[in-house]
Amino acid sequence: MVQSIDYAALAPALAAAIGALLVVLADLAGAGRRALDGLTLLTAGTGLATVFLLAAEGASRRTFCLSGGGCSYVADGFTLLIQGLVLAAAAIVVLLSSPVLTGDRLPTAEYHFLLLCAVTGAVTLGAARDLITLVVALEVVSLPVFALTAFPGRRPGGAAGRVAGEAALKLFLFSVVSTAVTLYGIALLYGVTGELQLDRLAAALARAGPGEPVAAVLTIAGFAFKVAAVPFHFWAPDVYQGAPVPVAAFLSVVSKSAGFAGLILVLAVGLRPYAETWSVLLGVLAATTMTWGNLVALRQRHAVRLLAWSSVAQSGYILAPLAIAHREPSLAVQATLVYLVIYAAMNLGAFGVVTAVSRRYARNELEDYRGLARSAPLAAAALGFFLICLAGLPPGLAGLFAKIAVFRAVVLGGAGWLAVILAINTVIGLYYYLAWAVRMLGVRAGEPRLAVPFPLGVATAVAAVVTVGLSVAPAGVFGLVPLALPLTP
Amino acid sequence: MSALVPILLAAPLAGLVAVLAAPARAAVRLGLATTLATLAAAVAIAAAFDYGRAGAVQLEVDALWVATIGLSLHLGVDGVSLPLVLLTALLSVLCLVALQQRLPAPGRPKALVALLLALVLGMLGTFVALDLLLFFVFFEVVLIPMYFVIAVWGGDGRRAAAYKFILYTLLGSGLLLVGLLMIYAGGGTLDMVQLARGHGAGMSRGFQIAAFLAVGIGLAVKAPMWPLHTWLPDAHTEAPTVGSVLLAGVLLKMGTYGFVRIALPMLPDGAVAVAPYLGALAVVGILYGALACLGQTDLKRLIAYSSVGHMGFVLLGIATLTPVGVNAALFGNIAHGLITGLLFFLAGAVKDRYGTADIPRLGGGMLAKAPQLGGLLVFAAVASMGLPGLAGFWGEMLALLGAFRPDPSLARTPFLIFMALGGIGTLLTAAYFLTLLRQVAQGAVAQEWRNVRIPALTLSEVAAWTPLVTATVAVGLWPRTLLAITDPAVRALLGGG
Amino acid sequence: MNTLLLVAALIPLCPFAAAVIGMLAGPRLPGGPASAAVTGTAAATALAAYLGLVSAARPETTEGTLTLIPTGGLEIAVALLLDGADLAVLVAFMVCCVALAVQVYSVAYLRGDRRYSSYAAFISLFTAAMLLVVLSGDLITLYVGWEVMGFCSYALIGHYWYDRATSGAAVKAFLMTRAGDVGFLFGIFVLGAAAGSFRITTVLAAVPEMPAGLLVTATLLLLLGVAGKSAQFPLQSWLPDAMAGPTPVSALIHAATMVAAGVYVVARLYPAFWFAPLSLDVLAIVAVISAVGAAVAAFVQEDLKRVLAYSTVSQLAIMAAGLAVGAYQASVFHLLTHGAFKALLFLGAGAVIHAVGSNLMAGMGGLRGRMPITFTGMTIGFAALAGLPPTSGFFSKDAIVEVAAHTAGGDGAPITIWVAWLVYGALLLTVVITAAYAARAWLRVFFGPPVPGHEAPPLMSGPVLVLAVPALVLGFAGLAIPALRPEPGSALITTVAALAGAGVIVHLWRRAPGDDPAALLSPAWWRPVLADDGRDYLDLLYGRAIVRPVLALARMVARADARGVDGAVVGAARGARGLGGLLRRTQAGNAQSYVTGVLAGAVVIVICVAVLS
């Protein structure tokens, strides 16, 4: 019999995919750089519109279902939030990229095409409920980013060009190895249970014997890589520094969100019977990740590299609530998503300003931000606000609420030790965020006014408005997150 | 009528926005207007406050703000927080008055006034917050503004001091958040009034001890309690006068207020278990602070260490877990706020006039060279030393009385030892203040200043300091004004005492 | 509050108001700062006189409370208490008289001194504090007056603060009395807690039921405060140094009032001491040591004011000894007479110093011709000090010796017998030595080779004469009270002892007029009490055993705080950066090392999970 497909559920993914094709076709038809930007933004916009429509509908839709009831593609609250987050972030990344593309004369069409492909992968991954779709979506997100990372910087063959290649190679090698490990894990899981549907897998695992935890751990390798948790983080600093700044932004938000979505789906849905083991494991991973990330970030001098280590540390904070998923699964996931959303807004804002400054200073050292308060007051104020948000201190209320949400989940879940480590890490984190913010207030003789290109201004402004909105009335965003996790498809 | 408390908080916020929008010239005047409005609101609250039921929380406002983490804008005032609100409003007005006359180093009035108003908002918010997380949010609102006040307008070692201040306090507030959330997990609600009434119901003794330790360390860093105090001397010495006054006058009280409002009523078993250690550290703080003062050569640093000593008495009062002790702590808070605020104003004035706060270089003879300044310095030192008839005496004496008869559930002998050591502490306090007066106020005028004209006190200085002097004398001569307000509230919080 | 209590309340308030006015607008007052100070004290004296007359008619205990201070535990009452035995009223009247005399005397003594207004204000504040101590009905309010009195004494001793030594003496005085006060406060806590209230009437009512041990601790702690304030044995070395202050200050504070406050409080709380015999013994032994030691010290002093200072310590010790042996009325009577004649001696000494220009007796001599009024006044004073009939000193000192004799005989205070005998012997010895140093001082100042000098101005000699009257006749007023009537036997013994002491000195003087009789005495006599530079051993001991180590400890703490505790904090920061540097090395840039790291990490995790589950 023909399997009925609920296209409405697929709408966001379809929008992104079709958008990608249209970009290529438009390029063939000789569309200008600005038109291509517009088209990509339009795609992201339509995707977002469909997400809001589905969200407005309230009911969760599912399609590609097996006769036995397990469905591969489910568009429920969790998925819609991830898809909304990814599409919004992609729109901002596009805005960030347009001045870089025009400035460095990069092939816009190919750039946007790859970007939209990656977005399609991320959107699908959010909705995937079986291992095959998960792996394929993971790959669809990763592969285009290798190519994006390889886009040469200012002068092809020049310093930036060499570095981009090296970054791409590292990203490629890391991704492929961890994907192989994940696949091997999935193979073992499949061997033990014979199931690929996540919920069916969970049911089967409940009956299975020993040996499964090893397979489970291998499976999460791929997602741990994407999220850049220790020890899968080595790639992050080098790739962020080597890649063009918008791509680094994309890596730090979109691919990280996709990674977290995959991790939550695999763990909270697929491997629920082993909750005790992987919770403790994630707790330890979270603690090491945040501490390692913060400590090394103390010594960084390069702006993007600092943001890379900061995003590694932030991954630690986002992972922390999952450490208590065995006792309070819905509270853990909700806290993780809350932090993820706020982190995305803050981080994109910070990357916006970093991109603007990198237009003037290619080496993008922290030193170059001295005196920014005079050369670009609004940009400096924005970056200062985002950095203090990342540190989790008022006046950056959004960051503070995110911090409180994580602390609340960890303490209510009973992991007191992790809460103490979190407290210590927020202190270490504050030092380098504040050091950077204070540096902008420094005096620098003869610093001409920094002209912030319009799309960059818009991107930073949107991020700022969202962050301030989150600070003042976070209910708006948190309301979106239906507390119930899609435990049963 | 119950909208007074939100108005109290809205005033500095509105002022903050107005100052940022207004031109730099008008900043200081606008700031003064805002603080005066805040003081008016505080006085209105004091007027509307029903002193008959000083124990009950009044003028309550409760509105949900962040649903997911359960944070609600729950504000209210009671006998414990009313005096602190008035003290904060008064000190902020005096700071702005002091700013009228001269701005510290790099000027930039707009930014300084905006930061001060943010500080005022944070401080007032902490005292009127009745929701655990709201208390935490306001507790952290003061960090960034105070950091910038020290880092930008401070003395020469300001950046290291500012970093140490904010990183140390942030670690403390991180632990505080863990403690608050443990209370929330155990007590089931974030509403401080309900939790206080519940007296740690539903929380095992071990849980209460852990929660008390977390909350206690967080608050002790702010108090500051002895081993966690090292940020205080640097922060106070490097902060500009206005910063030091607010830092010493109010920020230190947020820590001890937290103990009285949160730690003691909500975690009684935890309090009983930890109280002797808290008392011991408090007494060490008293003796340590006094001895450190004897060995100091910088005036502002000496006053900072004296704060460690005085807050030692406040913490000793809290450690006794009796209404007498807690009343002593609250009285000590207000008295220390007034007196040390005045001392820092004076230290600032001395530094402006003499160009240095180094005691050997000041050389003495200030009573001859600058009689008004010298006289006020003598007054403030004597008040801080605990001369009866001035505010400093009642806080310390009642703390010793509290230590003499601690809560029945506490072992008595350690507290008798603490009382004795506290007595020796008062002796040492008298010693270092009199040595200070002997080296600075009395004696012959040093050669360096013999033919230098030291300007007399300006109008704005006098205007800024007279309220502090009159308040110190009034509260000292008539302690009933404060004790009648705090006693019923303390009895309510400690569950009938 | 009936009129009696209203009057009682006004007595301390008048000088307090004068002090406040003096401090705020001293120099700008119409009659100058003196007007406010003198009128305030005069008003208080008048009120005290009125109160004395009224309460003499109706001698029952009246008490009134101004307000109650809620502390969460024991309430503090700002209250006044006039007890039946007129103790409070009489002492209050004596304090007011002496204060008035000193205020008037100071107008002339400190003429032209720029800081006179603050001086007068502090004198008024001091008088108010002393009156509060005398009249207070609540122990804590008493303590408030007690402390403010200590501070005023610091301020007045340090009047000439531009001179380093004076401000040092002032600090020393304040810290030693403050050390005593800490014990005093703890004593009040013990009494208050045991009685359930700080009100003196309640405390005294509850004393019989209190356990003996608790009562002894309370009274011993109170004795610590008394020893501090009244410069008794362990804490007496501040009084001689306090002479650095102006002489009228010494007259008021270090002769009549503050030092007497300690003895007054013991008298006021006498039942508490009565039920704690051990504390009476301690009081007696302290009194004995102070009396004899101070008398010997006074004998060898070269500075006239230091002679009178040590004499005060000795006389107070006699009062304390009196209280120890149960001579309640006699001690209070001696307190009154001593207040009169010691103030007289100090004011006279002030006039002499004012005339001669130096404190040292070596620079004085043969002044009886040039300063007749001062000569007559001081002669009466010295006679009263020595206890020669018919001066007031004779009657009060004799009364104490009588009671000491009776108690030694077995009936009287619950004091151990040998201690009573010790007290009796010490009293007689003190009478002899006191007569000796009184005569020595009298001879060296007014006889021998004449020194240029002029009579003190009327404003100074007036008060001297005024005070000479009570010094002479006050004794006869005592005859009204049976206990104070002198018995022929003991009166004879004390007079003979006094004449013996004085006679030896007069004889030595006649043999070698002009040089110091004390020099003829071998140092063996005073070596046990005084070190060679005239400071007593205890003073040196405190200097070396307490002051120096505390300052060293302070410097060590200041350094330790910067290095130790703070070092830990900065060390942590440095450690974090170091660790960051270490971890940074893992990013060596080689892709293969990264992948190795990843796979190694994965293997470690797998092993942990396998082990864990």
Next chain:
Amino acid sequence: MHLAYPLVLGALLFSVGVYGVLARRNAILMLMSVELMLNAVNISLVAFDLWRGDAMRGGQVLTLYVIVIAAAEVGLGLAIILLIFRNRATVDVDRLTDLADRDPAPDEGPDRDPVKAAAAGPPGDADPSGATAPEGARSS
């Protein structure tokens, strides 16, 4: 045929692949070893599928996907290696270390002790006096 044989073969192949990735310095050979690892996964999947007798043939469907993924990755991998070769004339992974976490150029000043760094403020001491307090960003 018992399940163990293909599984052991798969495991061996996987280990060889891992060894290849870790030991070989040439990027292309690393690419080949990754392919080995993916093929090892395929073998295991097919073996499990047959052993399980899964009606949906899940294992073999996943194997097809893995083959497609491997192909895509090889394509991209070779393109990247080509790019590096064109830039640096070498594909020796050990020599591609430009992105190491190195201190900036010496003129920047060595890493300093945190206390002095904190005291001097963020590296490159300057008085942070141009303070526009970051009081909540105003959207531009």
